[in-house]
Amino acid sequence: MSAPLLSCSRRLRRTPFSARVEAAGIRAYTVYNHMLLPTSFDTPASDYFHLKTHVQVWDVACERQVQVKGRDALKLVQMMTPRSLAKLDYGRCFYTPFVDENGGMINDPVTLKVDEGCYWISIADSDVLLLAKGLACGAGLNVEVCEPDVSPLAVQGPKADDLMARAFGEQVRDIGFFRFERLAFEDTTFVVARSGYSKQGGFEIYVEGSEYAEAVWDALFAVGADLKVRAGCPNSIERIESGLLSHGNDMTIEDTPFECGLGKYVHLDKAEGCIGLEALRRQAARGHAREICSLRIDGDAVPGCTEPWPVEVAGEPAGYVTSAAWSPGLEFNVALGMINKPHWAPGTAVEVIAIDGKRPGTVVALPFE
Amino acid sequence: MSAPLLSCSRRLRRTPFSARVEAAGIRAYTVYNHMLLPTSFDTPASDYFHLKTHVQVWDVACERQVQVKGRDALKLVQMMTPRSLAKLDYGRCFYTPFVDENGGMINDPVTLKVDEGCYWISIADSDVLLLAKGLACGAGLNVEVCEPDVSPLAVQGPKADDLMARAFGEQVRDIGFFRFERLAFEDTTFVVARSGYSKQGGFEIYVEGSEYAEAVWDALFAVGADLKVRAGCPNSIERIESGLLSHGNDMTIEDTPFECGLGKYVHLDKAEGCIGLEALRRQAARGHAREICSLRIDGDAVPGCTEPWPVEVAGEPAGYVTSAAWSPGLEFNVALGMINKPHWAPGTAVEVIAIDGKRPGTVVALPFE
Numbered sequence: 094m095s096a097p098l099l100s101c102s103r104r105l106r107r108t109p110f111s112a113r114v115e116a117a118g119i120r121a122y123t124v125y126n127h128m129l130l131p132t133s134f135d136t137p138a139s140d141y142f143h144l145k146t147h148v149q150v151w152d153v154a155c156e157r158q159v160q161v162k163g164r165d166a167l168k169l170v171q172m173m174t175p176r177s178l179a180k181l182d183y184g185r186c187f188y189t190p191f192v193d194e195n196g197g198m199i200n201d202p203v204t205l206k207v208d209e210g211c212y213w214i215s216i217a218d219s220d221v222l223l224l225a226k227g228l229a230c231g232a233g234l235n236v237e238v239c240e241p242d243v244s245p246l247a248v249q250g251p252k253a254d255d256l257m258a259r260a261f262g263e264q265v266r267d268i269g270f271f272r273f274e275r276l277a278f279e280d281t282t283f284v285v286a287r288s289g290y291s292k293q294g295g296f297e298i299y300v301e302g303s304e305y306a307e308a309v310w311d312a313l314f315a316v317g318a319d320l321k322v323r324a325g326c327p328n329s330i331e332r333i334e335s336g337l338l339s340h341g342n343d344m345t346i347e348d349t350p351f352e353c354g355l356g357k358y359v360h361l362d363k364a365e366g367c368i369g370l371e372a373l374r375r376q377a378a379r380g381h382a383r384e385i386c387s388l389r390i391d392g393d394a395v396p397g398c399t400e401p402w403p404v405e406v407a408g409e410p411a412g413y414v415t416s417a418a419w420s421p422g423l424e425f426n427v428a429l430g431m432i433n434k435p436h437w438a439p440g441t442a443v444e445v446i447a448i449d450g451k452r453p454g455t456v457v458a459l460p461f462e
Numbered sequence: 463m464s465a466p467l468l469s470c471s472r473r474l475r476r477t478p479f480s481a482r483v484e485a486a487g488i489r490a491y492t493v494y495n496h497m498l499l500p501t502s503f504d505t506p507a508s509d510y511f512h513l514k515t516h517v518q519v520w521d522v523a524c525e526r527q528v529q530v531k532g533r534d535a536l537k538l539v540q541m542m543t544p545r546s547l548a549k550l551d552y553g554r555c556f557y558t559p560f561v562d563e564n565g566g567m568i569n570d571p572v573t574l575k576v577d578e579g580c581y582w583i584s585i586a587d588s589d590v591l592l593l594a595k596g597l598a599c600g601a602g603l604n605v606e607v608c609e610p611d612v613s614p615l616a617v618q619g620p621k622a623d624d625l626m627a628r629a630f631g632e633q634v635r636d637i638g639f640f641r642f643e644r645l646a647f648e649d650t651t652f653v654v655a656r657s658g659y660s661k662q663g664g665f666e667i668y669v670e671g672s673e674y675a676e677a678v679w680d681a682l683f684a685v686g687a688d689l690k691v692r693a694g695c696p697n698s699i700e701r702i703e704s705g706l707l708s709h710g711n712d713m714t715i716e717d718t719p720f721e722c723g724l725g726k727y728v729h730l731d732k733a734e735g736c737i738g739l740e741a742l743r744r745q746a747a748r749g750h751a752r753e754i755c756s757l758r759i760d761g762d763a764v765p766g767c768t769e770p771w772p773v774e775v776a777g778e779p780a781g782y783v784t785s786a787a788w789s790p791g792l793e794f795n796v797a798l799g800m801i802n803k804p805h806w807a808p809g810t811a812v813e814v815i816a817i818d819g820k821r822p823g824t825v826v827a828l829p830f831e
Contacts, residue, residue, distance in 0.1 A: 098490035099468035100501035101768045102698075103784055104587060104710030105492065121467035123474065124493035127587065127710060132469035172599070194599050199592060218473060218496065220589035223568060227596020230541070230563050230737040231603075329471075341473030341496060368599040399470045415472055 096121060105129055108154035109244050109306030117324035125155035125218045131326040138421040141330045144293055145422065148252035149325025150313050153290070153297070154244035154306075159202075159214040159221045163236035165229075166210050168366060172228050173221070174204070175350065175373055177363035181206050186271040186286050189214075190350045190358050191221065192369035196376055197346040198353060199224065201338065205273060207284060213299070215245065217340035228368070244306055246298045248313065252320045253295035259316040261285060265296065273299075278309060290327045292335035330418040333427045336387050336459045343385055343415045343429045349373070351381040352431065383412060383433045389461065390426035390445050390454040394419030403446040404430055404454070411436040414445055414454075423461055432456060465490060474498055477523035478613050478675030486693035494524035494587045500695040507790040510699045513662055514791065517621035518694025519682050522659070522666070523613035523675075528571075528583040528590045532605035534598075535579050537735060541597050542590070543573070544719065544742055546732035550575050555640040555655050558583075559719045559727050560590060561738035565745055566715040567722060568593065570707065574642060576653060582668070584614065586709035597737070613675055615667045617682065621689045622664035628685040630654060634665065642668075647678060659696045661704035699787040702796045705756050705828045712754055712784045712798050718742070720750040721800065752781060752802045758830065759795035759814050759823040763788030772815040773799055773823070780805040783814055783823075792830055801825060 099105075099122055106128040108114075114131050121133040131152055134140055143149065161169050171178050174189040175196075181187050183206050191200040202216040214221055225238045248257055257265040261276045265285065268274050273286035284299040300306050314322055338344055344353045350373070351359070361374055388404075401413035414430035428445070436443065439458035444451055468474075468491055475497040477483075483500050490502040500521055503509055512518065530538050540547050543558040544565075550556050552575050560569040571585040583590055594607045617626055626634040630645045634654065637643050642655035653668040669675050683691060707713055713722045719742070720728070730743055757773075770782035783799035797814070805812065808827035813820055 096467040096469060097488060098465040098502075100465060100490045100492045101766060102492065102708075102711050103768055103770065104708065105768075107769055119466060121469045123469045123471065133467075193592075193595050220592055223562075223589050223593035224596040226562050226568075227593040227598075228600040229596075231597040231600020234600075339471075339473065342471055397470060399472055399474075400476055401472065 108152055109300070109303035110152040110154060110246065110310055113307060113310045114152050114324060126157045126216065128155040128157070130155045132329075134324055134326065137330060137418070140325060141328055141421055143321070143323060144250050144291065144325055144328050144331055146251065147321040147323070148248060148250035148256045148317065149323055150310065151247035151249060151326050153247045153327065156215050156245045157240055158243045158299070159216060159225055160211065160239050160241045161214065161225060161236055162211040164210065165234035165236045166212055169225060169229055169234050169236050170204060170212050170214065171364060171366045172368050173224065175360060175364045175367045175369060176358040177360040178204070179363065183208070184272055184274070186273060186288055188271070188358065190353070190355045192350065192367070192373065193346060194368050194372065196349050196369040196372035198340065198344045198348050198350060199346055201340050201344070201355075203288060205284065205286070213243065219340070242301065242303055244300045244303065246300050246306070246309060247289045247295060248298065249289045249291045249295035249325070250293045253293075256313060256317045256320050256322055257296050260312050268296070278305065278312075281305065290337060291331055292337070293331070329416070330420050330427070333416050333418050333429055334420055334423065334461055336429070338385065338429070339416065348431070349376050349381065351376055352383055352385065354385050383431050384437050385429060386432040386437050386456050387459055387461070388414065388428040388430055388443070388445070388454050389457050390414070390417060390428050390447070390452050392426070392452045395426045395447050396449055398428075400448075402448065404432060405444045405446065406436050406441065411443055417447070420461070427461055428454070477521055478669070478672035479521040479523060479615065479679055482676060482679045483521050483693060495526045495585065497524040497526070499524040501698075503693055503695065506699060506787070509694060510697055510790055512690070512692060513619050513660065513694055513697050513700055515620065516690040516692070517617060517619035517625045517686065518692060519679065520616035520618060520695050522616045522696065525584050525614045527610055527612045527668070528585060528594055529580065529608050529610045530583065530594060530605055531580040533579065534603035534605045535581055538594060538598055538603050538605050539573060539581050539583065540733060540735045541737050542593060544729060544733045544736045544738060545727040546729040547573070548732065552577070553641055553643070555642060555657055557640070557727065559722070559724045561719065561736070561742065562715060563737050563741065565718045565738040565741035567709065567713045567717050567719060568715055570709050570713070570724075572657060574653065574655070582612070588709070611670065611672055613669045613672065615669050615675070615678055616658045616664060617667065618658045618660045618664035618694070619662045622662075625682060625686045625689050625691055626665050629681050637665070647674065650674065659706060660700055661706070662700065698785070699789050699796070702785050702787050702798055703789055703792065703830055705798070707754065707798070708785065717800070718745050718750065720745055721752055721754065723754050752800050753806050754798060755801040755806050755825050756828055756830070757783065757797040757799055757812070757814070757823050758826050759783070759786060759797050759816070759821050761795070761821045764795045764816050764821075765818055769817075771817065773801060774813045774815065775805050775810065780812055786816070789830070796830055797823070
């Protein structure tokens with residue numbers, strides 16, 4: 094079927110940028126952390142080529158922050174991730190797989206130490222707030238857990254440095270990858286990180302205080318006309334091409350960090366306190382039998398992947414595809430999927446049972462070419 | 463703006479009934495517990511009058527179950543609710559406000575004791591699974607917490623008893639309100655409760671095992687043509703008319719059970735272990751200064767309420783409206799909102815600053831007439 098309509102209500106929270114997003118001609122949304130997330134402003138090809146050529150401003154307020162503050166803050170955050178936080182100093186952003194007691198992926202946020210004894214967990218689509226509150230109450234920790242009034246705005250694309258330098262000053266160019274600085278805006282400061290959900294380069298501005306949101310948006314557009322700045326959003330084609338995983342799409346609570354290719358973030362001997370550590374140790378000893386892979390799918394443009402598509406090798410089950418899109422740049426279909434051992438080797442020929450029929454495909458090592 | 467498009471992906475989970483819902487001509491969805499929830503099949507007036515006259519089958523698989531099982535199961539569930547569970551016997555359904563450590567509403571599920579040491583929490587739209595896992599891990603409880611393969615299907619409307627009696631046998635007529643029985647279907651049994659998110663009467667079938675879902679759907683439609691059975695969905699007009707609250711719309715984590723009119727479910731002396739009990743005791747001693755009320759709003763049909771609309775009395779702030787709809791039955795606008803003391807008295811004249819302008823309104827005691 095074609096895209097259905099979305100019935101809006103207060104429960105699907107608007108963001109502090111929603112009025113600007115609507116004025117910019119939003120075509121479609123998804124819902125993420127009980128909040129509206131734009132998905133389309135123009136055709137898929139137009140949104141994609143613009144992102145890879147110029148610079149876009151993205152309303153990613155739905156990347157809600159879970160703030161953990163207090164004497165036991167570090168202890169609580171470490172309970173949720175097997176990545177050791179020992180080196181998470183002020184100014185750094187850590188990609189942190191979050192797991193449950195079975196080692197299942199429950200989120201894959203970026204965690205920032207924004208102050209002594211204060212962390213922001215910039216979450217994917219699940220209520221980490223409730224997990225953190227549960228752990229804190231259950232273990233009697235000395236922390237406060239809340240969702241602060243912080244709404245990330247992403248600036249992504251090859252001209253992101255130029256746009257941000259004009260709006261926030263030349264010092265943005267010196268911010269390292271997955272590092273942040275607090276930069277001045279009007280009478281306040283914002284955490285500004287070199288990060289974002291694309292491989293085109295760029296920043297995320299953690300807009301603290303909804304009352305500043307439209308002014309930040311306007312400031313970026315005021316200085317960027319010649320850079321061809323426009324409203325955009327996380328681009329599903331580009332992120333699949335780049336191998337960026339999406340929790341809920343490519344990985345769920347049924348999958349382990351090892352299966353998600355995130356084993357390098359599992360520190361079995363240095364993440365004491367993590368609730369999934371025992372399960373992860375058992376999984377590491379056993380080895381894993383499937384792993385998320387990039388795939389090329391032949392033929393015409395695939396429809397959207399809204400349920401896993403079986404993958405077969407010689408007629409036998411070999412895994413499933415979880416995300417797929419036609420790349421107008423590569424002129425073939427790109428995909429991500431969970432592929433069983435030994436079929437996960439790059440170059441393996443597979444068959445993908447897409448919703449509209451069977452197509453040949455190939456497991457590939459990034460980058461696509 | 464008119465309804466935007468919804469971009470579908472695996473992350474917005476389809477339900478085991480989705481193919482049937484699509485075949486029935488679904489027009490629009492919302493997203494609830496990371497899952498598709500139908501919101502419209504025909505015009506609002508048609509969906510509404512049909513529900514109040516005949517019988518509808520609703521895909522409410524998005525009312526996911528959180529299963530808590532094991533020696534400490536009761537203890538864990540009681541940690542989340544201030545309603546005493548001492549009398550929650552097998553066969554009963556308890557409406558249970560869930561609160562955080564501040565006494566803020568984090569969900570308002572129906573909890574069922576489905577077996578000795580095993581509870582199903584039939585949740586509204588937030589990840590109670592993660593709260594329960596956090597509490598269990600934090601406190602070191604002896605329980606297993608999971609989301610089982612259970613997808614509720616609701617049968618609602620004045621002819622629900624007749625339809626259900628034909629499909630499941632005459633014994634359904636004897637099921638009391640908020641009681642359940644296990645009834646046979648093919649080679650299995652399902653929990654069938656007299657409950658549902660309308661005031662038109664009816665049942666919820668907890669379809670256990672996705673492989674049975676389409677057969678249950680088809681069985682209901684096979685025997686109901688003369689009852690004019692058709693696909694429906696929770697009806698926002700009817701539920702506002704009936705004063706049924708929606709978590710995320712009418713109440714959030716910022717609101718207490720007292721403010722939500724749920725004080726009768728707060729058992730300050732009989733819910734030992736509830737994480738919000740201390741906060742709720744302080745709130746009870748202090749009294750509350752606002753409460754959810756029903757309102758009538760004058761004038762033409764209001765647009766959808768996607769952000770709280772301020773309510774004023776004599777030009778001063780008096781609260782806000784959170785849900786509103788034109789009732790084609792009553793021929794005026796019905797609403798729910800959080801109204802400040804003393805303006806919450808039925809009969810109070812107010813002004814509602816809707817998105818499209820200011821309108822006169824009145825606080826009312828149910829039922830609307």
